[in-house]
Amino acid sequence: MKRCKVSIFMMLLMITLTAVLVSGCGQQNEGEKTSSADAGQQQKLVVSAAASLKETMNTLAEEYKKKNPNVDLTFNFAASGTLQTQIEQGAPADIFISAAQQQMDALDNKALLADGTRKDLLINKIVLITPKDNKNNITQLADITTDKVSKIAVGDPKSVPAGQYAEEIFKNLNYEDTVKPKSVYGNDVRAVLAWVENGEVDCGLVYQTDAAISDKVKIVAEAPEDSHKPIVYPIAILKSTKNMQAAKDFVDFLQTPEAAKIFEHYGFSMAG
Missing domain, CATH: 3.40.190.10 (Periplasmic binding protein-like II)
Structure with a gap:
């Protein structure tokens, strides 16, 4: 009789332990799912921009992240021709800001720009x-x-x-x-x-x-204005972007009065 009671007790203990373990695993999986969901909300944008924009864009990024903490902005600064070549060769980029029309034209001619996203952004001297x-x-x-x-x-x-x-x-x-x-x-x-x-x-x-x-x-x-073509910086979203809405939102921000003040602080004039 005692042996029977012990066996029943051991069976109940095993069932209880199994239930606890299953419950724990379930909670862990649920936690992992939540973390994955949170990670999925973070969006990364790579902006390839002319070297002359370095300080300006870094300042703009600080302002943008205050209201959009879920957007991770990464900048690639170099000569516009170098950036053009990188993009043509498949380097990751969501947005391109060139210091001249020529490089943007080259990407446009190769159908690498998202339709309707090209705009003239800035003027320089x-x-x-x-x-x-x-x-x-x-x-x-x-x-x-x-x-x-x-x-x-x-x-x-x-x-x-x-x-x-x-x-x-x-x-x-x-x-x-x-x-x-x-x-x-x-x-x-x-x-x-x-x-x-x-x-x-x-x-x-x-x-x-x-x-x-x-x-x-x-x-x-x-330099006299009539000695060279107007110095216009165009901007466009690349067709290869996987974060189109986030890219559009950032491009829109760059055309706001808030962004204009920062551009003008660094000596640029708005093209629009």
Whole structure:
């Protein structure tokens, strides 16, 4: 009789333990499902943007994340031509902001842009800068053709829009033959800025917005508007994006009055 009671007791104990284990596993699975759901709400956007936008976009991202904490913004800053090539070769990107129309046109022609998302976003200017001390007393754009300048830094026109604008300026002002032997080419506009800051060159051509972020250079002249095409920064969402709505929301934010104030703080003008 005692043996029977013990057996029944052991069976009840085993059933109870099994129920507890099953319940625990169920709760664990449920917890895992909840975590997965929470993770699914986090959306990642990769923005490939011209190097001249670095400080501006980082500031804009801080503001955007205050109201959209579930959006993880990752930026890829480089020369627009480099970014274009990366996108063509399949590099992940949801949004592209170019410093010129040429690179955006190339992607558009290859049907890599999402329909109806391309817009003109910003306007910039090209300026001639020198190191802060300006030892050579460069005071005007024409000085780059004189003995005052032995080295002038510009972006590589093969991939850098600022360099393409510089090349256009030299050609239209008939400076090309004189300036070309003096030219030193940077792989993006920030390299040009750094060379001028460090006094490695006598002067350089950069965007007005690049000069505005540095206290080590001096703006001595602005390129005449009729010496180059308008400097317009287009923006578009890429067709390959997997977060279309999130991408649209961020692009919309960049066109708000709030974003405009930040762009203008860094020297840009809104295109729209």
